[in-house]
Amino acid sequence: MQKLKNIQELKEILNRFVSSSKSVAIMTHTEPDGDGFCASLALHRLLRHQGIDSEIIIDADSQLERFKFLMNGTKLSIFESGNYYETLIVLDCNSYTLLGDRSELLMTARKRLVIDHHIPSDKELDSDYTFVDISEVCTGSIIYKMFKSEIDNLPPTEQRVIANNLYITLINDTNNFTNSNTDAKSLSLAAELVAFGIVPSELYKAFFLNNTTSQMKYLGEVLAGMELYNDGQILFLYSSLDMQKRNHLATNAISIPRFVQGIKGVDVIAFLRQDDKESYNLSLRSDTVDVNAIAVSYGGGGHRKASGAILYGELDELKFDLISKLKQALTQSRNNV
């Protein structure tokens, strides 16, 4: 695997791969978010303008309802075992756990390229080329830098379609410019995208506020079960399969941690969501503790301040282990000050 050092190198490899391939597939992590999925939509569209047909490969159970207003007729391909693509581009993901069954496509593809901004784990994806820049605010920002001049030369309506997608990647990963990765660079990118004629207030409403009443009821149930540990420094939230069923929701219908960020006195947020009898999805958020390290200890990962993992086992044991790890991390971070 060769690591690409800059956007120029990345663009050269991408162009070489797509222009010499009979089939090109794009994919992102499971439970697609506004960054991975909308970066895929943008790349797919930009390639089409270069005369390259590509397919966005999703899992059969992907929840993509909230991205509908951004699709503009883009057809998605549902993964089937045995499918083959000559070129495979993986966005916003560099881990087998987060790729799930679609990892299989990496084994047969002839040209593989990974583009990501997460902290690399010790088990990175097997790829021919990898571009990882953890200083990038979102994967959409990397796509924008690669295709800036092409976007400038598109007709205004097309510019807006792509800018809408890229703006979502940005507000997803900055939590609408409230996370600590909000800085001059990310705001400049926002300004450049808005200059194409997109409307930030509409995109914010459509992407962040557009929850259904069932989703809000479910959120209420999860919030009502809030538990605090370590003198209120650790905020623990839990969602059972029953809560989702009662509210007729699919697993990742709403992002919960967003709603409890910034609570007074809280240093770490842990959200444990039951996905199966003995399988749980963990989301961690913190400004003081390196939650990537904790997620890595469970085979997951992400960013220093936001990360996740999948946990298997019995709830009480998992919870006890998690809270102990978080307490330890808090003690360590206090000692380092």
Ligand SMILES: [Mn+2]
């Ligand atoms: Mn991202």
